[in-house]
Amino acid sequence: MxxxxxxxxxxxxxxxxxxGAKNAVLPVLAACTLCSREVRLSNCPCISDRYGAARILTSLGGKVRADGTDMTVDCTGIDSSSISSELMRTMRSSIIFMGALMGRTGKCTLCYPGGCDLGPRPIDMHLSAMKKMGAVITDEHGIIECSAPEGLTGCKISLSFPSVGATENILLAAVTAKGETVISNCAREPEITCLADFLIACGAHINGAGGSRITVEGVERLSAPRESFAIIxxxxxxxxxxxxxxxxxxxxxxxxxxxxxxxxxxxxxxxxxxxxxxxxxxxxxxxxxxxxxxxxxxxxxxxxxxxxxxxxxxxxxxxxxxxxxxxxxxxxxxxxxxxxxxxxxxxxxxxxxxxxxxxxxxxxxxxxxxxxxxxxxxxxxxxxxxxxxxxxxxxxxxxxxxxxxxxxxxxxxxxxxxxx
Structure with missing residues (x-):
């Protein structure tokens, strides 16, 4: 010990x-799931949660290389939409892979996330948003299965609380959904802006990040930033x-x-x-x-x-x-x-x-x-x-x-x- x-x-x-920010690098790593080209990142902190996110990406079929605070992520070969309970429970932020996988594959299987014991941190807002965008969700014995056979569709979503995780999940799902998504009462943290900046550099159409209302116009697919993207x-x-x-x-x-x-x-x-x-x-x-x-x-x-x-x-x-x-x-x-x-x-x-x-x-x-x-x-x-x-x-x-x-x-x- x-x-x-x-x-x-x-x-x-x-x-x-x-x-680099722990709460910024993790959603950006999840966002790499959506990218059709290799992604280069810099200023990624050498923390255990970063390694946990990398293990999730690898388990899905992605390739991750790290050199100190620089990372290279290639998700072009992703061939799975299921994350094991063991990997999900290593960190709370693993839940944001829900939005990323729904945006990439139209389906995902995962369990409730782990992380520090800070009291109840429900994911009902995450699930409700996915349902509004067209996902069919089942929750049995702690295993959550999501699917959108017809793909996700943009809509208006008003959060009851400006949850960082829910805002991130909706952003990740919305960038490749059909039509426009409007998120009201969304989180305004700098880490939200960092994620939006990354997605925009990959070709997403996002307006309003950093404010209480974000508008996303879905695109067919994302590419990758031309230069190495620096974590805040x-x-x-x-x-x-x-x-x-x-x-x-x-x-x-x-x-x-x-x-x-x-x-x-x-x-x-x-x-x-x-x-x-x-x-x-x-x-x-x-x-x-x-x-x-x-x-x-x-x-x-x-x-x-x-x-x-x-x-x-x-x-x-x-x-x-x-x-x-x-x-x-x-x-x-x-x-x-x-x-x-x-x-x-x-x-x-x-x-x-x-x-x-x-x-x-x-x-x-x-x-x-x-x-x-x-x-x-x-x-x-x-x-x-x-x-x-x-x-x-x-x-x-x-x-x-x-x-x-x-x-x-x-x-x-x-x-x-x-x-x-």
Whole structure:
């Protein structure tokens, strides 16, 4: 069993290049299923979920080659529309292969997806949209079979909630459907725009991505981008390294990031008393004194504060002067990291959607296990600023979204190692 061992109390200093976005590369890899030519991608993070998506593509008959953060995907030989339960359960985002396979083959067989246990994350909006576009769907014993003998047909779809996954699935199905598809109340995240940009580069006709209404005019087939398509920077990974600096102290320069995607996050570090400056694709952060509590933090859909950053931002606020209130509006089970932080000495009271964090003078190293991807990252952040040694197990959950987190932090002066 692997674990991360962290000796806290060492200020950070240096430059960190922000990885490509986990939540952007996975739908783009699924979209490659629709392409009639070989696709080249760059800035793909070396994370376990990327490898999971590659295994799905390979199981369908595709060919995937990787050289560091560069990938080449050839789906011209896809000869299957069925994804095994084992592969589906490796990650939540595997569900977006539904739309891609329906667009490519007109049918698919899969099961309910896996991923981190964050509470109920139903896929009813995904299934309802496919049905509206003409798919016939059966769901027996957890196995979902979809088919569209006459092909999918564009229609008007209004989402009851701006779900990222549902928006992605509809986009993937709509780009080769007959006629026009209009998606209302759709997700506006940068990762949606990245997927739309990729599909447009492949020949899709999409308007409105990044807004609350997207229009798609179906085409017969997609080709591939003429040049290598670059995955956008990971705004949650960037927030994580900023939080590491807030916990451990020191200063960091983040490069190859997109400050515009983090407008709901960066002001919180300033509220804490951190010195933060962004310019171009860089963010500079410095801890100049003690931390202060922040205003009430409510997770919301983009452009609001992201639920994926909730645990990460909570870590430094555990030692901030004053009290910060968190309200989690997206997932029901997203305070699982609070137990580990409390064992380190944090004063956190969580009930239902609300967590109240009262700052303490210091945290202390402890043995913990990562409860989920972002909760594990939050424990890493806290451990960097804690007194003594921390050991974190279930590192495979952290590896789902972070490219060699121990190497990145070590390069900035942290004393962190992975024990295999």
């Amino acid at each position: 692997q674990k991360l061992v962290i000796d806290g109390g060492r200020p950070l200093s240096g430059e960190i290049k922000v990885q 920077p990971d705004r949650i990974a960037a927030a994580t390294y900023l939080s590491c600096c807030a916990c451990a102290g020191g200063e960091l320069m983040l490069t190859d990031c997109c400050p515009a995607h983090m407008e709901a996050i960066l002001p919180l570090f300033e509220q804490m008393g951190m010195y933060v400056r962004s310019f171009g694709s860089n963010i500079y952060i410095q801890k100049t004194g003690g931390l202060k509590a922040a205003d009430t933090i409510r997770t919301m859909v983009y452009p609001g504060f992201p639920t994926d950053a909730q645990a990460i931002i909570m870590a430094p606020l555990c030692t901030a002067e004053g009290t910060t209130v968190f309200v989690e509006n997206i997932f029901e089970n997203r305070y699982r990291h609070t137990g580990a932080l409390s064992r380190m000495g944090a004063d956190i009271r969580a009930e239902g959607k609300v967590a109240v964090v009262t700052g303490v003078p210091a945290l202390y190293g402890a043995a913990s296990e990562a409860p989920d991807l972002r909760g594990g990252a939050a424990i890493v952040c806290a451990a960097l600023g804690a007194s003594g040694r921390s050991e974190i197990t279930r590192t495979e959950l952290i590896d789902r979204g972070y490219d060699s987190i121990e190497a990145i932090l070590s390069s900035a002066g942290a004393k962190i190692s992975r024990i295999i």
